[in-house]
Structure formats: C-alpha cells, structure tokens
Amino acid sequence: MAKLLIVDDETDVREFAANFFRKRKIEVSTASSGEEALSIIDKEKPNLVLLDIRMEGIDGIETLRRIKENNKEIKVIMVTGKKPDEEESVQKCREYGALNYIHKPLELEDLERVVLSELQKT
Template sequence: MEELKLLLVDDEPDFLSVIARRLARRNVSVSVASSGLEALDKLEAEPVKVVVLDVKMPGIDGIETLRRIKEKMPDVEVIMLTGHADLDVAISGMALGAYDYLLKPADIDELMFKVHDAASVHNSHRS
C-alpha cells in the first residue's frame, strides 16, 4: 500500500508536534507548516494528497490558504480544523472545496478516518 503523505498546518507549535507524532505512529508521513504561506511553499516543493488546515492563523488565514491551494492544486483534499467559534467559517470553507472539517481538539481516530477517506477520494480523481 502506498504511504499516505499529508501536510498539517497550524500556528500552534505544541498542537503541531503532538498531532504529527500521533499520525506518524499510525504510518502517516507528516510534513508540518506553521502558516498558510509556509504551507503553500511546501506544497509547491512536495505535493501531498491531503492537507489538514487550521482555520484561524495569523497572516493568511485557513480560508485564504484553502482558496489558494484549490486554485493551484484542485485535486488536493483539505480538511479544515476549527474551534467552535469558527464553525461557520469552516462550513463556508466547504463551499470553497474543503473536503470536510473537524472541531478542535480533534479526536485522532476521527482525524485518521477523515484523512484516509480524503486520500481515497484524491486517488479516485487521478484514475
């Protein structure tokens, strides 16, 4: 089975390191970015199937990052991460092409399910 690669984008370093470690233990190859611009640069350098993207970040926020990802790489699936206060924003992200969204703190099993589901959708785009 092909290794699952994803990009995890969040401006909270502790969250990034904890989730990246937990995903790595589940045989997911994780790259991390702490801003929307860094995420866009990393995607250009090393494309992935799935991006897990925080909505609220300084600089360009998750919605603008999503918009730019979908413009350049429409087949990349994006799962939005949001707090309860930003739920409407995450739902509007779905209209821009986000695959799904999760409320923070994200349950790792639910995140894994959505990541695998998004990756299988990505694969079906390419066949």
C-alpha cells in the same frame, strides 16, 4: 506512500497530530502558517492537508482558496477551534473545496477515521 500536510499555528496541536500519523506510517510534513503551507505544497504536493482556519497572516480560508486555485486535486480538511456556527466561513470553505471540518480539541478516533478514509481514496 500517502503524504499529509498539517498546518496549524499552535505548535502543540501540530506536533501532536504529526506524531500521531507518523506512528501510522504516513509521511507527514508540517507548517505553522498559510505562507509556509503554500511553499511546502508547491514542493511536495501532499495528498491531503489538515488546515487550521484561524491563523496569523494568511488565514485558513485564504490559504484554502490559494491551494485550490493551483492544486485542485489536493484534498483539504479544515480544523477549527470553534464550532462552525459562522455560516459565512462554512460556506466559503465549501465553495473553495474543503472536504470536511474537524473541531478542536482533536478527537483521535475521529481524526484518524477522517484522514485515513481520505488518504485511502488517493
């Protein structure tokens, strides 16, 4: 079974997305910080990570860099509350290996399409 890790410091967003994918029979773990995400990744090795860019502590960009440093095979999709008009952030995420961006508020159809498409490739 495919494993999905959802990383977001907003509890409502994290739980909403987790419940949405659990109903689709996907094994889901959640983390509220970059630090927690890195710990879970070491233990569970998810196939795909939905990673919020803006978080307290280690932000999503640094978390992405650390994920890819040790786990190149793990796919990461960045989630952002703002459209990525900051070219530097977009460029860094691409350089570090992010597959795609999803914007908040999360559109369920888009979220489902992108996540299921990537999980089917695993």
